[in-house]
Amino acid sequence: MSSTQVIGWFADIGLDDRLHVGGKGGSLGELQRAGIAVPAGFVVKTAAFERFLRALERHSPVRSRVAALSGDDLAVATACCAEIRARMTAEALPADVLDQIASAHAALCNGAGQSPVAVRSSATTEDAADASFAGLQDTYLWVTNLSQTLERVRACWASLYSVESVTYRRKRAVPEEGVAMAVVVQKMVDARTAGVMFTRSPITGDRSVLTVEGSWGLGSAVVGGEVTPDRWVLGKIRGDISVREISTKLVQHVPVLMGGIEAVAVPEDLRRAACMSDDELLSLRAIARNVERHYGRPQDIEWAVERGSDAILLLQSRPETVWSAKESAPVARPADNPLLHVMSIFGGKR
Amino acid sequence: MPSSLKVIPGTERAQAAYPYHIQFGDADDERFWFYNSMHFPEPMSAFDMVTAEAAYCALGASNTRVHSLPTTLGIDHRIINGRVYIGGNAVTDPAEIARRTEEFQKRAFYYYANWERLYAQWREKMMQLIRDAQALPKPELPEFEPLAHVHAGRGVASNHYLLDTYQRALEGYFRMWHHHFEFLLLGYGAYLTFFAFCKKAFPEITDQTIARMVAGIEAEIFRPDDELRRLARCAVELGVDAKFQRQVSADDIIRSLEQLGEPGRAWLAELEISRDPWFNINVGDGFYHYHRAWNDDLSMPFACLPEYIKRVKAGDSLERPIGRLRAERQELIEGYRELLNTDEDRAAYDQMITLAHRVFPYVEGHKFYCEHWYTNLFFNKIREFGALLSGHGFFPATEDVFQLTHYELELAIIDLMTSWSNGSPPRGPAHWPKIVAERRAAIVEWSKHATPPALGPVPDVIDDPAIVMLWGITRENLDAWLAAESGASSNEVRGFAASSGVAEGPARIVKSVEEISRLKQGDILVCQITNPTWAPIFQTIVAAVSDIGGSMSHAAIVAREYGLPAVVGTGNGTSRIKDGQRIRVDGGRGIVTILQ
Numbered sequence: 001m002s003s004t005q006v007i008g009w010f011a012d013i014g015l016d017d018r019l020h021v022g023g024k025g026g027s028l029g030e031l032q033r034a035g036i037a038v039p040a041g042f043v044v045k046t047a048a049f050e051r052f053l054r055a056l057e058r059h060s061p062v063r064s065r066v067a068a069l070s071g072d073d074l075a076v077a078t079a080c081c082a083e084i085r086a087r088m089t090a091e092a093l094p095a096d097v098l099d100q101i102a103s104a105h106a107a108l109c110n111g112a113g114q115s116p117v118a119v120r121s122s123a124t125t126e127d128a129a130d131a132s133f134a135g136l137q138d139t140y141l142w143v144t145n146l147s148q149t150l151e152r153v154r155a156c157w158a159s160l161y162s163v164e165s166v167t168y169r170r171k172r173a174v175p176e177e178g179v180a181m182a183v184v185v186q187k188m189v190d191a192r193t194a195g196v197m198f199t200r201s202p203i204t205g206d207r208s209v210l211t212v213e214g215s216w217g218l219g220s221a222v223v224g225g226e227v228t229p230d231r232w233v234l235g236k237i238r239g240d241i242s243v244r245e246i247s248t249k250l251v252q253h254v255p256v257l258m259g260g261i262e263a264v265a266v267p268e269d270l271r272r273a274a275c276m277s278d279d280e281l282l283s284l285r286a287i288a289r290n291v292e293r294h295y296g297r298p299q300d301i302e303w304a305v306e307r308g309s310d311a312i313l314l315l316q317s318r319p320e321t322v323w324s325a326k327e328s329a330p331v332a333r334p335a336d337n338p339l340l341h342v343m344s345i346f347g348g349k350r
Numbered sequence: 351m352p353s354s355l356k357v358i359p360g361t362e363r364a365q366a367a368y369p370y371h372i373q374f375g376d377a378d379d380e381r382f383w384f385y386n387s388m389h390f391p392e393p394m395s396a397f398d399m400v401t402a403e404a405a406y407c408a409l410g411a412s413n414t415r416v417h418s419l420p421t422t423l424g425i426d427h428r429i430i431n432g433r434v435y436i437g438g439n440a441v442t443d444p445a446e447i448a449r450r451t452e453e454f455q456k457r458a459f460y461y462y463a464n465w466e467r468l469y470a471q472w473r474e475k476m477m478q479l480i481r482d483a484q485a486l487p488k489p490e491l492p493e494f495e496p497l498a499h500v501h502a503g504r505g506v507a508s509n510h511y512l513l514d515t516y517q518r519a520l521e522g523y524f525r526m527w528h529h530h531f532e533f534l535l536l537g538y539g540a541y542l543t544f545f546a547f548c549k550k551a552f553p554e555i556t557d558q559t560i561a562r563m564v565a566g567i568e569a570e571i572f573r574p575d576d577e578l579r580r581l582a583r584c585a586v587e588l589g590v591d592a593k594f595q596r597q598v599s600a601d602d603i604i605r606s607l608e609q610l611g612e613p614g615r616a617w618l619a620e621l622e623i624s625r626d627p628w629f630n631i632n633v634g635d636g637f638y639h640y641h642r643a644w645n646d647d648l649s650m651p652f653a654c655l656p657e658y659i660k661r662v663k664a665g666d667s668l669e670r671p672i673g674r675l676r677a678e679r680q681e682l683i684e685g686y687r688e689l690l691n692t693d694e695d696r697a698a699y700d701q702m703i704t705l706a707h708r709v710f711p712y713v714e715g716h717k718f719y720c721e722h723w724y725t726n727l728f729f730n731k732i733r734e735f736g737a738l739l740s741g742h743g744f745f746p747a748t749e750d751v752f753q754l755t756h757y758e759l760e761l762a763i764i765d766l767m768t769s770w771s772n773g774s775p776p777r778g779p780a781h782w783p784k785i786v787a788e789r790r791a792a793i794v795e796w797s798k799h800a801t802p803p804a805l806g807p808v809p810d811v812i813d814d815p816a817i818v819m820l821w822g823i824t825r826e827n828l829d830a831w832l833a834a835e836s837g838a839s840s841n842e843v844r845g846f847a848a849s850s851g852v853a854e855g856p857a858r859i860v861k862s863v864e865e866i867s868r869l870k871q872g873d874i875l876v877c878q879i880t881n882p883t884w885a886p887i888f889q890t891i892v893a894a895v896s897d898i899g900g901s902m903s904h905a906a907i908v909a910r911e912y913g914l915p916a917v918v919g920t921g922n923g924t925s926r927i928k929d930g931q932r933i934r935v936d937g938g939r940g941i942v943t944i945l946q
Contacts, residue, residue, distance in 0.1 A: 204553035207689045235559075237685030238678070240850055242556070242938045327691055331551045334697035339459050341702050344546060345539045345815055346458070347420055347451060 006048035006097055007104045010041055010186075020045045022122025022182035027317055034294040036287060037313050041117070041186025042104045046124060048097045049157050049181045056091050063176040066166055074167070081163045088158045093150065101153065101185075105146050108187060116142045116188040116255065119152035121159055124180050141218060142188055142255040149185060156183045189313055190255055193275040194219030194304035195229055197284060198320065199236070199292045205323035207298060209242070210234045210288050214275050216266050217252030219302055219315065226263065227251050230275050236289060239282050246274050280305065283312055291317050297324060352378045352805045358431050363785075364792030367396045367755055368429045372403075378428065383435040383805040386427075387921060388821055388898050389637055391878050393432025393796035396789055397732065397752040397759065400523065401637050401725075402427050402434050408527035412535060413816060414439075417461070418453035419535065422814045432796040435805060438814040458536050465708050469533065472712070476529055476719045483522050483727040486515050489738050491770050509767035512738075516763050519731045520756060523724075530720040535816060537713040542818070544702040551690060551699075556847055556938060558910060563682050564706045565907060567675045569714040574631045574644065575908070577624035578651055578886050579668035582658035584620045588613040591659045596867065600648035627723055635879055635898070636721030639733075639752045643726040653866050654886030661889070670911070714907075735763065742766055743779035745786045753789040754782070803921075843927065843942040845895070845920035848906035850938035853893035853915045854945070859929040874935060876927050888912040893935035895923045895942050909937070917942050 013021050013029035021029065025043035032038050056062055062084055069077050093101075109115035120139040138159045140152040159165060160181050169179065195214025200207045213222060213229040221227045227250065233243035248271050253261045276284075284303060291299050291314070298320040304313050335341055352374040357365045365373075390402070410424020423439035441447055461468060489512050499508075541564055548560045585591040590613050593606050607614035625645055633650055634641025644651045662668060683703065690696050736751025739762055745751070754762060762778050769776035858873040860866060866887055869875060875891045879898040888894065888908060893915040909916035915937030917923075923942060927933060932945040 201554050206552050206554040207691075208552040208686060209554050233554075236689065237682055238559075240938070242554075242850065330692045330694040330698070331690075332547055332698035332702075333694045334701055338701035338705060339455075339462050341547075341698070341705070342458075342462070342536075342539050342543045343451070345542045346454065347447075 004047075004096060005100075006045050006051070007100050008043045008045050009104075010038065010043075013043060019124055020047065020182065022046065022124050022184075023318065024120055024122035024316060025182050025184045026122075028184060028186070030294075031291065031314055031317055034290065036291060036294075037311065038315070039118070039187040039189050039313050040108060041184060042108065043122060044101055044153055044183040044185065046180035046182045048101070048183075051094050051097055052088075052091070052157065055094055056087055059087070062087075062161075063179075066161070066169075067176040069166065069170055074163070077167055077170070078163050081161050081166055084161045085158045088154060088161070093154075098150070101150065102146055105149055105185065108185065116144050116190075116259075117149060117185050118188045119143050119149060119156060120184040120186070121156035122182040122184050123160070124178065124182065139220075141220060141253075141261045142259055144259040148259055153183045153185070157181050188255070189304045189315070190307045191218045191304035192216070192307040192310070193280075194302075194315075195222045195275075197288055197301045197303060198298075199288050199301070200298045200320060200323060201233070202322075205326065208236050210236050210285055212276070212281060212284055214303075215249045215252065216270060216275050217254050218261060219253075219304055220261065221251055221253040221263065223302070226253075232276070232281055234281060234285050236285065239285050241278065241281065244274070246272060248272055249275065276305070280310070280312065287312060287314065295319065352383060352428070352430075352435070355430060355802060355805060358792075358795055358799055361431065361792035361795050364396075364432075364789045365430065367758070367789065368399060369755075369757070372399075372427060372429050374428045374430055374435075378437075379806060381426075381437050381806050382809050383428065383437045384821075385801055385803050386434045386436045386821070387803070388919070389635065390434040391898055392638070393793050394429075394434065394638065395432075395752045395793060396755045398638055399429060400520075400756045402429070404524045404527040405530070406436070407524065408531045409535075409816070410439075411528065412531040416532075417458045417536065418450045419458075419815065420447045420451040420454050422816050425816060431799065431801060432793055433801045437806075438817045440814050458539075461533065461536055462540070462705065462709070465533075465712075469712055472529065472532060473719075476526075476724075479522060479526055479529065480719070480724055480727065483519070483724060483731070486519055486522075486731060487511065488734050489515050491738070491766070507771070509770045512735075512763050512767050513760070515731075516735060516760060519728060523728045526720055526724045526728075530716060533709070533712045534716065537709040538820070539815060540702075540705045540709045541713065542815075544706040547699065547702055548686070551695065552686065555686070556850065558847060558849055558906065559682060561906065562679060562910065563686070563703065564710050565679075566711055566714055567672055567679065569711065569907075570718040571714060571907065572670065572911075573718075574628045574651075575886055576670065577628045578654055579658055581617070581620060581624055582655055582662050582668060584617055585655070585659055586662045588617050590614055590617050591663065594652070594655045594659050596653070596656050600652035603652060604648075630723040630726050631718065632722050632726055636717075636725035639729045639749075643722070645726070646730070650866065651886070654889075657889050658886065675911075732759070735759065739763075739766060739778065742776055744776070744782050746783065750782075750786045750790075753786040841944040843895070843917075843920050843923050843944070845917040845923065845940050845942070846906070847938055847940035848918040849909035849914060849916040851893075851913065851915035852934065852936050852938070854932065854934045855892050857895075857927045857929060857931045857933045858891075859924055859927065861924065874933055876923055876933075878924055888914055893937065894918075895920060895927070895933075895935060897921060897923050 008017065008021050008025070008029070010029045010032045013026060014033055015026040015030045017029070018026035021043040028038050028041065029043070053062060065080060066084070069080060105117070108117065118139065118141050138156055140155065143149050143152050160179060169176070193214050193216055195212065196219070197210060197212040199210055201209050202211055210233070212232045212234065215222050215227045215229040222229045228247040230247055230249070231243065231245040232241055234241050249266050250271060251263050252266050254264055256262050287303070288299070288301060291301060295317070299317045300320050301314060302316040304315055305311070306313060332341070353376065355374070406425050406427050413419045414423040421441050423441060426437045426439060428435045441450060491508055491512070495507055544564065545560050548555050585594060590607060590610060593603055593610070593614075604618065607618055629644035629651065632641045632643045633647075658668060687696055687699055690699060732751060733748055736748040739751060740746065740748050744762055744766070745753070751759065762782065765776050765778045853874065855872050855874045857876045858869050860869065860875060860877045869887060869890050871890055873891050875887065875894045877894075877896050879896055889912070891914065894909055895916070896918045897920055898918070906916060906918050915935045917935055917937055917940050920942065927942070927944060934943045934945055936943070
């Protein structure tokens with residue numbers, strides 16, 4: 001059965017499975033295994049995409065055509081991508097893939113047909129070194145029923161063949177054979193507040209501080225840069241809050257009852273109010289430390305505070321790349337005679 | 351340039367009191383000088399100059415001759431308009447640095463390797479010095495030599511002992527400063543080694559966090575405040591607490607306790623235990639004769655007792671939470687260690703912090719013995735000479751003695767001993783009063799004028815370890831400092847981030863101990879300098895700002911202990927901020943904002 005198994009629940013997957021569940025899916029599974037709260041969910045593994053692609057290619061090739069494109073000829077690429085995406089929309093899902101997704105969706109929603117989920121692409125090439133590539137895939141929020149979910153899964157797959165994605169791959173000569181897409185389906189968090197955090201200083205790379213940015217509503221407003229978020233810098237060790245920048249937050253993203261999200265004005269009395277309490281910031285710090293310890297390196301994290309319960313959930317964690325790439329030599333090495341260290345002060349060396 | 355800084359008209363004669371070798375000269379224009387506002391924030395009287403002289407003599411000897419610091423010799427000082435300017439003496443020739451490095455490692459490394467033994471020996475030497483100073487007789491000139499002296503065949507008359515006592519007092523003071531610097535630069539150096547490592551590994555770590563990792567929990571500086579807390583508990587236990595009221599003077603409280611019978615006397619006995627030695631702490635940094643000790647002016651400690659007593663009665667034991675403080679320090683040390691990138695970093699970190707912990711008790715502890723206890727004994731001995739001389743008409747008041755340089759004071763003493771022996775009137779009463787008046791007027795005049803923070807060509811690099819360590823001056827902050835002095839138009843006052851947290855409130859400018867009682871709950875203390883003496887008033891205020899001090903200054907340490915935001919070393923906070931203005935203190939960033 002395992003060869004045709006296309007669903008992986010978070011509890012059963014981890015980063016080692018990223019070839020099958022993608023970076024995002026693997027990371028969510030890894031977090032759940034590490035005891036970090038994430039919204040419940042499953043991954044539609046790359047096997048499902050492969051099955052779908054095989055069905056498509058029975059009519060005519062996809063991968064070889066993309067591989068033959070030149071990264072520079074935008075007109076040809078645009079036409080080719082449009083055609084492939086049209087075929088992806090028209091092609092029926094293989095029956096057992098459809099069944100598996102449907103039953104997983106039902107299990108996730110406890111049979112409640114209207115329970116909203118987020119559908120998020122989870123590409124296997126979405127690795128840390130290509131952080132910018134991650135932004136090229138799609139996330140669909142507040143998807144309210146199975147048929148919409150299936151449609152969004154397809155849309156995620158199709159996003160691999162957007163002009164941007166394809167030209168990005170062609171310019172970097174990424175082999176098409178390895179390109180596959182897993183899709184995360186997880187319970188939607190109706191966020192009171194959401195944002196990102198960085199387990200080091202983005203300015204100096206200092207690992208002893210935690211930078212948090214957040215705003216009212218769903219995190220998409222912060223990630224998409226539609227709002228200037230509140231910003232805090234916390235000491236990782238003692239939790240001292242050294243920077244508090246409370247901005248004027250005019251816009252927030254909120255779910256729409258029938259599906260999707262919309263940008264609405266933040267109520268007047270909340271605009272200049274801090275979107276996180278100090279206690280919540282300290283909880284974030286504890287979570288950040290756990291995640292960082294689990295991975296053994298600094299992380300770039302998306303989080304949300306659930307409306308009503310005020311529970312803090314993580315939506316994503318990936319390794320920080322910019323500063324980690326710069327770290328090389330130790331700041332100092334032990335000396336045979338420990339006293340020699342003082343020569344750095346007394347010896348005129350700088 | 352020094353030559354463009356003029357003596358303020360009308361004060362030329364007061365300026366001439368300073369000896370020739372500390373007057374600015376033509377050659378001084380070639381060098382960079384900065385105003386030592388950290389230690390000498392106010393124009394100093396002629397006698398107080400002795401502190402600069404003795405301290406720089408001892409500091410220079412330690413750097414240049416004893417430990418042979420590779421890249422720096424001593425510090426030159428000049429005085430103009432009562433302000434002390436200092437200039438470093440860097441060694442730049444690589445061959446000379448190499449030669450001095452070899453000597454340094456034979457000398458300083460021996461001190462580091464044998465630190466505990468040498469420091470124990472230091473404490474004994476220092477206590478002996480204190481006992482010697484305490485044993486100096488009170489200078490007196492009886493009409494007739496006491497019969498006992500005559501019958502014992504002492505053979506040396508009382509006038510001789512005037513000079514003898516004076517010279518011994520002065521000798522002791524100069525000697526004390528050698529003790530002061532025996533370990534100091536080495537201690538700071540080891541601390542700064544760890545400090546620099548932390549700053550490199552954690553660019554955003556605050557100075558105060560590093561300080562917390564190194565500072566001792568039970569250092570001497572906490573003792574005076576601890577004693578006050580103990581006395582507050584005693585007052586409640588003995589049931590005499592009602593006698594302590596804010597409006598009642600210390601003398602009146604003591605009198606009422608004496609009248610109270612046994613419990614009152616029991617408390618006063620406890621007070622005596624605390625006073626010796628822990629009330630030998632002065633309300634400044636020991637560099638001015640008028641920074642009096644608690645022992646000489648009980649108003650400061652007594653002003654704080656009512657609040658402590660109130661807290662004891664409310665059920666607060668006032669015990670310092672030693673266990674929690676220790677655990678917090680350990681949490682920091684281990685937390686930062688864990689966040690280092692490599693095992694090699696961790697091994698180097700361990701080596702550096704181990705050395706810093708070994709040497710730091712000296713850095714923290716010496717001030718109580720040197721700048722406080724000994725300095726009080728010294729200035730009080732000089733005060734005794736002041737009383738004697740003013741009794742013989744040399745000048746109107748005891749305190750006038752501090753308007754004479756220590757050279758002139760010796761002259762005055764010799765004048766008095768000569769006249770006593772001859773039976774002729776002394777010449778001093780016709781000579782000194784005019785000079786004393788002139789000098790008092792000069793100090794008033796000098797304090798009206800701001801003095802430039804620096805003179806002469808600004809060097810490209812300041813890596814003189816002595817200047818970096820003792821004054822915190824580096825090329826980077828020098829620019830900011832000079833700029834701040836020139837265009838002080840903004841509503842921000844910057845200093846060292848001493849204790850994190852943000853607080854707002856009305857500023858209360860407190861320039862002397864007498865003004866302490868003006869502080870109300872919720873005020874922000876703005877003062878020139880704070881030290882352990884001021885600790886008790888930290889229970890009233892919500893934040894503290896000082897003109898002087900670094901992140902390892904006592905004010906900073908005490909503020910952190912009380913969890914109060916503090917910005918120290920602002921240079922000119924007391925002049926830029928007006929009494930009653932609303933201000934915000936951001937102790938984590940070292941910024942004070944004037945809100946209105």
